[in-house]
Amino acid sequence: MPFNIGLSDEYGSTYQVDTGDIAWSPLILQFGIFGTIVLVFVYSGFFKKFMLLKEYPLMQTGILYIVALFITSFYSVLIFLPQTICLLMLFVAYAINVARNKRMNVEVTMLEDQDEIAFI
DSSP, rough: OOOOOSSOOOOEEEEEEOSSSSEEEEEHHHHHHHHHHHHHHHHHHHHHHHTTTSSHHHHHHHHHHHHHHHHHHHTGGGGHHHHHHHHHHHHHHHHHHHHHHHHHHHHHHHHHHHHHHHOO
């Protein structure tokens, strides 16, 4: 299937844009506009989750990591490389674990308060 949009080679045929200078053109060509918007929403959702847990130093690192990815996306393709997404998933797994522990501590505190009330 020939490409209609892309770069021209010396023979006049068109091939897919796959340059490492900016992330947004390969993102739009490979995932489409809808896929690119979904990726932006996923990254912004992670950013919001990290902001809710910003009292933890590792979550602050995750916030800075997402900001750095966004800034570097204007001159590199790091934002959608597998190793970048894997590191981001480690931050997300830690955030889920922190949120779960936080919720369990609240539940334990509530149960202890109920025991104190029942004891009185």
